[in-house]
Amino acid sequence: MAETGHISVLAAEVLAGLAPKPGGTYVDATFGAGGHCRALLDALDGSGRVLALDRDPDAIIRGEALQKVYPDQLTILHAPFADLGQALTSWGVERVDGILFDLGVSSFQLDQPGRGFSFRFDGPLDMRMDHSRQSGCQTAADLVNTLNDRELADLFFRFGEESRSRKIARAITMDRKKTPFTTTAQLAQLAERVIPNRKRGIHPATKIFQALRIAVNGELDQLQQGLEAAMTALAVGGVLVVISFHSLEDRIVKQSFRMASTQPRVTGPAALLPQTQAAPLPFRQLTRKPIIPTQAEQARNSRSRSAKMRIIQRVAPADQSTVAGGGVL
Numbered sequence: 001m002a003e004t005g006h007i008s009v010l011a012a013e014v015l016a017g018l019a020p021k022p023g024g025t026y027v028d029a030t031f032g033a034g035g036h037c038r039a040l041l042d043a044l045d046g047s048g049r050v051l052a053l054d055r056d057p058d059a060i061i062r063g064e065a066l067q068k069v070y071p072d073q074l075t076i077l078h079a080p081f082a083d084l085g086q087a088l089t090s091w092g093v094e095r096v097d098g099i100l101f102d103l104g105v106s107s108f109q110l111d112q113p114g115r116g117f118s119f120r121f122d123g124p125l126d127m128r129m130d131h132s133r134q135s136g137c138q139t140a141a142d143l144v145n146t147l148n149d150r151e152l153a154d155l156f157f158r159f160g161e162e163s164r165s166r167k168i169a170r171a172i173t174m175d176r177k178k179t180p181f182t183t184t185a186q187l188a189q190l191a192e193r194v195i196p197n198r199k200r201g202i203h204p205a206t207k208i209f210q211a212l213r214i215a216v217n218g219e220l221d222q223l224q225q226g227l228e229a230a231m232t233a234l235a236v237g238g239v240l241v242v243i244s245f246h247s248l249e250d251r252i253v254k255q256s257f258r259m260a261s262t263q264p265r266v267t268g269p270a271a272l273l274p275q276t277q278a279a280p281l282p283f284r285q286l287t288r289k290p291i292i293p294t295q296a297e298q299a300r301n302s303r304s305r306s307a308k309m310r311i312i313q314r315v316a317p318a319d320q321s322t323v324a325g326g327g328v329l
């Protein structure tokens with residue numbers, strides 16, 4: 001299957017959100033096909049630098065071409081964004097002016113049958129973003145063939161919001177007694193059999209593929225840890241731009257941003273004491289409502305349809321501010 005290439009989502013809006021300044025220091029936490037990263041480097045116009053991360057070794061190899069264009073300004077690291085803190089330390093930088101997370105998978109990953117992300121092609125039931133040997137990640141087939149009925153149903157319900165999770169889990173555990181699951185087609189066919197009526201052209205395997213991908217890659221934990229590391233790393237005035245593609249991701253982004261930009265509520269006896277001067281809030285949300293692609297972009301790039309972009313800005317230094325969670329970011 002030929003690679004179709006990846007079209008960067010909300011490209012102009014990302015650039016406007018990051019507002020790159022000459023000499024600034026930026027992080028692209030999800031390099032992918034490098035489209036956003038290239039636009040950022042172009043906008044920096046010969047000054048400033050970018051650290052790009054991706055947990056997929058194929059993305060790192062693809063990045064070598066851009067590295068040659070910007071040898072002094074671009075550093076690309078093979079690392080999960082939950083390890084952003086360590087990545088910055090190894091780069092020798094503590095604070096940055098802007099960070100981008102463009103979550104999920106790229107078209108390069110989705111459109112390669114060998115990666116096993118899509119029910120549109122037959123391929124190994126893999127779904128690991130980091131398929132290098134040292135990743136130690138289980139594949140989707142490992143989960144489908146070893147989790148018990150209840151664990152599978154929980155996984156499909158929690159990470160896929162699949163209402164027929166029990167029925168699907170039961171069918172899987174029955175089927176695998178005869179033949180273990182090894183391919184995407186096997187799982188897609190099972191979904192077609194168990195959930196026969198498609199809703200508005202949505203394939204019945206959509207939610208279970210999403211759920212397995214999230215579980216295989218620990219995506220929600222990665223996001224939580226990545227956001228925390230990113231907010232810690234922002235300099236005053238720095239911005240964090242996050243594009244999410246489904247409600248589970250967006251909920252985490254929304255809640256993290258709200259916590260970081262909301263004054264803690266004083267309750268109990270302390271509420272009766274005279275008000276002391278509240279510490280300044282560390283962050284300000286720049287998007288009350290998420291930015292979504294225009295109709296024209298959605299028509300041009302169907303993958304952009306579910307995108308939601310949120311932006312937060314650090315407005316006070318870490319050691320002078322408090323957040324709703326009670327901690328100091």
Ligand SMILES: C[S@@+](CC[C@H](N)C(=O)[O-])C[C@H]1O[C@@H](n2cnc3c(N)ncnc32)[C@H](O)[C@@H]1O
Binds near residue numbers: 034079081102103223
């Ligand atoms: C939507 S693509 C990014 C596309 C990119 N912005 C562009 O314009 O080409 C998402 C990328 O993030 C990577 N990724 C997803 N989760 C990650 C994580 N936890 N750590 C590092 N990279 C991750 C994926 O491997 C994929 O290459």
